[in-house]
Amino acid sequence: MKRGFAELTPAEALQAAISIERRNTEIYQNLAQTFASYDRSLGELFGSMAEEEVNHRLALEDYLRQQFPGEQPSQRLDPGIREVVEAPDLEEPEVFIFDNVTVDQAIDMAERAETEACDFYQAMARQVTDAGLKRLCQHMAEVEAEHRGTFVRWKQSRASAQDLQAPKGGSL
Ligand SMILES: [Fe+2]
Numbered sequence: 001m002k003r004g005f006a007e008l009t010p011a012e013a014l015q016a017a018i019s020i021e022r023r024n025t026e027i028y029q030n031l032a033q034t035f036a037s038y039d040r041s042l043g044e045l046f047g048s049m050a051e052e053e054v055n056h057r058l059a060l061e062d063y064l065r066q067q068f069p070g071e072q073p074s075q076r077l078d079p080g081i082r083e084v085v086e087a088p089d090l091e092e093p094e095v096f097i098f099d100n101v102t103v104d105q106a107i108d109m110a111e112r113a114e115t116e117a118c119d120f121y122q123a124m125a126r127q128v129t130d131a132g133l134k135r136l137c138q139h140m141a142e143v144e145a146e147h148r149g150t151f152v153r154w155k156q157s158r159a160s161a162q163d164l165q166a167p168k169g170g171s172l
């Protein structure tokens, strides 16, 4: 029988969180590389996001090792855990096509990655009973929500810049 999110052990939930951070890092590294040459500020934004996701993963890995002796961060998420957390769509970054990605598609991809991470940490914060882990999840949820906000604002300012540039409609 398929397990629900609530049945994940705290260590398994941490492994899932680590895999989300690893995936998001790869997405940002690929986007940073893709945009470095033709949209420097966007490339730099993706690069700094990649660094933040690396730091999240390292913090989670430290927490896992300290609180769950014997547990090692896994490089690939156990299929049993993956099945449970399929709601945040844990696609591998390889499935994304980075060549020819437009600015809008890249921002959407980033926003989706952040939404999934935020939703995951919120769900995890509701489930875990350990106070320290709950605090960590709440903190991570807040940081991912801020990341998402960065992309939402980027999109809005891009849309208004395009509005300003757009030729005015014919007057009556
Ligand atoms: Fe993160």
Ligand SMILES: [Fe+2]
Pocket (backbone or CB within 6 Å): 024, 053, 114, 117, 143, 144, 147
């Ligand atoms: Fe993030």
